[in-house]
Amino acid sequence: MASALKVNKDLVRERQKCTFDVKELTYIWEGGREFTEERQRYENIVYSVKELQDEVPELYLSHKERYESSIRKACILQRLQNEYGKKHKVLNTRTIRLVGYGAIRDISPFLLHNGMFIQTIEGQGTPEQQAEWMPKAQAMQIIGTYAQTELGHGTFLRGLETTATYDVKTEEFILNSPTLTSHKWWPGGLGTTVNHCIVAAQLYINGKKHGIHLFMVQIRDLETHMPLPGINVGEIGPKLGFQTANNGFLGFKNVRIPRKNMLMKNNQVLNDGTYVKGMNEKLTYGTMVLVRVSIVSDAANVIARAATIAVRYAAVRHQSQLKANEPEVQILDYLTQQHKLFIAIATSHAFSTTYGWLYKAYLQVVEDLGKGKQDHLPELHALSCCLKATCSRDSAAIVEQCRLACGGHGYMASSSLPIVYGLATASVTYEGEHTVLLLQTARYLMKAWQMALQGKVLAPSVSYLVDSLKSNKQSWQNTPEFIVKGFQHVAAGKIKDAFHAIQKHVKAGKDYEDAWNLASVQLIKASEAHSRAILCDVFWRGTIIKSSTASPGVAAVLDHLVQLYIVYWALETVGDLLLYSNITKEDIAVLKVKYEELLALIRPNAVGLVDAFDIRDEVLNSTLGSYDGRVYERLMEEAMKSPLNQEPVNQSFHKYLKPFMKRAKL
């Protein structure tokens, strides 16, 4: 962090106003002091390495140079990470990603290796397979990715076309890409980085199709890195973001792999070709569930980055006068600016709390599955789908809101906001497209509603449906607990409406699938309302627990943030509340006043709250958001790095402009 002397005076004043212990809040946001201290220790190591600092900003490099630079840095990071693991303890993927973003400035080409390849071996491999591949993967003697999506199919996994045909004579699988659309398309690192893949393919034994299974396939020679015979591999080219993720394509022509390379923790193929079905075929999708859970935490992190940039900038930036003859005000003093930014801070806390809760549920299900119990798997799948969908979508909207709140400078690449937006919006699509995942949850909600009608016991996350069936609703109260109940009434009402819409179409003679499609707009709205009810409930309950051991200052700001989140969403969805709860016009008027009071309460702590996200300048990498607030100096310094500013006259003047101007004169 910059020395106090050099810090912008507005930021100094803002920090003096802060009423709580910033460090204590960092620990809470990050899930515990031990996580923060571990991240800081690792960050100190990473950002003392000179080779990780850029001489030329990455954005001025060509596509190829950027990739090469990201690989160079990813190797250094991986070495540091491994050394750290040996000396202290193995770092969690969240810390690796948080710290790594700052060095690579985008996505690491090893992201899929660390984030899905290893996890799939761990979650889908037998103990023997794990013993064979895990040490090599962890030491990066083999580098891999998760190759599932194809040119023709990403969502509909049962439609994937890559085939793995068992040859009982040689006890091998033969992999083929029978069509153009069967080529794998998108996997991170696949382009030119990895030498192994976990490949999702349709399993065939003796002409019988057994559905999607996962296979470990070596695609490049470990010495020469040349593609192995039968492998057609390459990079898919530039995208909106993710430029250094090295996303690739892959095709197979009669590629043989040994039988033991099918990941067989769940389903098995014996030597003689006998197929042994596991406990639940959907367990093959297990890695996706884990990644969907972790996207809730990623969403909290990208929002924290955008909020830090936008709030610090809003404290430094002065524009317009509130009153004539008075100095121009900090833009942070405009209520509309607070309305745009404080919800970002609150949302990051909401998602961070929800992630802690969801990850715990995930670990419980994994433990249960180990004991052969799968009762809570459908609930976890439903929760991870709708929360992934809602948190990723909210994160993209909020990051964009923060970018717009920075005016023109928010459009500068050097603000870092465009790149953060690229990361956020990608997560809306990858690991399960937004609408598709909302519909998966809707499937679960329809069943839950049916069960509620039948008086059956429901899973905890949908037990509110039982209450909603009781006719005498309590009169509205403007308390957080009651507003959360209001969100549950909205969700229950929308679930009921969607259920009836399907029934209506079925009664009119449609088959169930068509009725489902006809009701699907209502279904996704029901799913969204369910997500919001869960987010508000978990954030509210989680904050009460956290506050019970926090200092009074921190407990107060946590209370302001959770109330702001709940009241903000009540006002955003006021039409739904009027339709499905007992809220009155008068209650809404009171909530509007409450919202404005909360903005005023948060205002003095705004900079302290984003400081508590504790994002180092190296990680933030933003001209607008650095700790010292030297916004204008940094904008100019960064502009001076443009290659176009390295010479007084660019050669194009002599080549094109001058002749063009001469001709224009004639």
Ligand SMILES: CCC/C=C/C(=O)SCCNC(=O)CCNC(=O)[C@H](O)C(C)(C)COP(=O)([O-])OP(=O)([O-])OC[C@H]1O[C@@H](n2cnc3c(N)ncnc32)[C@H](O)[C@@H]1OP(=O)([O-])[O-]
């Ligand atoms: C950094 C970037 C990295 C990015 C990486 C990637 O993107 S990697 C690529 C990421 N790619 C994607 O994310 C692809 C997205 N697509 C998919 O995940 C699936 O194809 C699907 C879920 C959309 C449909 O699948 P389908 O047609 O096979 O299934 P169905 O609809 O017929 O439902 C059958 C039953 O299965 C249940 N069930 C389903 N999934 C799970 C689960 N995970 N667990 C437990 N259960 C699950 C479901 O609830 C239903 O239960 P019910 O109601 O019968 O009791």
Ligand SMILES: Cc1cc2nc3c(=O)[nH]c(=O)nc-3n(C[C@H](O)[C@H](O)[C@H](O)COP(=O)(O)OP(=O)(O)OC[C@H]3O[C@@H](n4cnc5c(N)ncnc54)[C@H](O)[C@@H]3O)c2cc1C
């Ligand atoms: C940055 C990035 C990184 C990625 N990394 C990987 C990776 O490492 N490995 C990998 O295997 N994949 C990866 N993917 C692929 C990703 O998982 C898929 O793009 C994603 O699952 C969506 O599938 P799709 O592209 O086929 O979209 P589609 O399913 O074709 O979606 C297109 C539209 O159709 C709609 N739609 C589709 N089906 C339905 C339905 N049943 N009901 C209603 N609407 C529907 C969708 O809502 C959407 O609006 C990555 C993608 C991105 C963008």
